[in-house]
Amino acid sequence: LEYAREITAGRRPHGEGHNPMGGWMVVFMLAILALQVSTGLFADDEIATQGPLAAKVSNALVARMTTIHKYNEWLIVGAVALHVIAVATYQWGLKVDLLRPMLYGWKHVPVELRPVQPARAPNICAGVIAALAAALLSWLVVGFPTGVAPPLACTPTRPMSRAHAC
DSSP states (O other): OHHHHHHHTTOOOOOSSOOHHHHHHHHHHHHHHHHHHHHHTTOBOSSSOBOTTGGGSOHHHHHHHHHHHHHHHHHHHHHHHHHHHHHHIIIIISOOOOHHHHHHSOOOOOGGGOOOOOOOOOHHHHHHHHHHHHHHHHIIIIISOOOOOOOSOOOSSSOOOTTSOO
16 A cells, blocks of 8 residues: 555656556456356356366356356456556556566666565476366366266156256
């Protein structure tokens, strides 16, 4: 909030990377995108699209996840719109060039304002984490037991569940 007060007071603090408000917006956007992905695994629009795990959970959970998934879509749209408005405000209102650094990946920062470079984990660590996440997702989608036995036959009196098609 201190950063927002400085901006409204007319001072323009400079720094490398996202400012504190932009950093929190990145965290927020990552969180709502993770929510969208995780609810999408269980969502079912009952027309053409069903998440890969929807058949493996109860109808009540599918309905709840579908509702969250639909509402969260608008949260994402709002966050993207707010992000675009913020970039436009910085670019043209505050005269802080954000577009060129976003496009080219480089921003000129005076030497006295450059922070000390943090220690970084080796790339192998990121590869191991990505492999573990892929293995977990594969197990959830392919190997996770359904616990639902398919009906013996499709008849007009015994329709198939949404998890199984005739």
